[in-house]
Amino acid sequence: MNINIDANSGFCFGVVYAIQMAEDELEENGQLYCLGDIVHNNMEVDRLKSKGLEIINHEQLKELKDAKVLIRAHGEPPSTYLIAAQNNIELIDASCPVVLKLQNRVRSGFDATEESGGQLVIFGKEGHAEVNGLVGQTGGKAIVVKTEADLDKIDFTKPIQLFSQTTKSTKGFMNLKKQIEDRIIAAGGDAKLSFEANDTLCRQVSNREPQLKVFAQNHDVIVFVSGQKSSNGRVLFETCKAENEKSYFISEPSELNPTWFENAQNIGICGATSTPMWLMESIQENIKNFENLIGSSK
């Protein structure tokens, strides 16, 4: 049995940077607060907790004073920076540069829509940390659209600027863009004049889609490793599943099922931008152990 780990899977540079900042601080001081899970991967969060990382939420931040708090790669709305200044909190800002650039674009896009009487629309998941950071740039006025049903929140007779959460799928973004164009035309408008679609998907995710397709096609069984809360994990798993029916989503080694590997010659392990390499390696070892068990029972 060949058990291969996809060389393109694992942490993106934004996550590498945030974890490195946390580890540097933990090494020096043995304790650090982090606002929200540092990555959407429980096993990696547990590893860092054992080194002294303490996860807090936004309510707890309001009560905290004179402390150091890490801002994770997803970024934060302006209100978080305000609370930190009021409470004498030192922020270790590990917001991903790609997200910071998107926040700036959303802020200036929002200013433009305010002038034109238009609307700023974000393709993303309401309540997702990155989306909260983006909505915060618009004083809470951005319209968040996740599915077609949410399109009813938009007035198609007014100008529209569309942005995307960085980790959504290219296909989903293109579909939404087309639906908005169709609705503008149906409302008697001209999409070329009143609609601007900004593709702000992160290439760390979208570039992985075509590579993963090939990886999924070239293996008999795919084990996709990701935290349940990872948005890009869901997107990339769907990419695998569309190419290979025998694709399985797991978050930790105990979820592996030996029956998946019966008669399989080539097994592929891959994951999200928040999946640590050590976890994929541990899963590889677990599958090798199944192979030994099967071999010894023959």
Ligand code: SF4
């Ligand atoms: S997926 Fe992209 S935007 Fe998100 S943290 Fe990674 S590099 Fe940054």
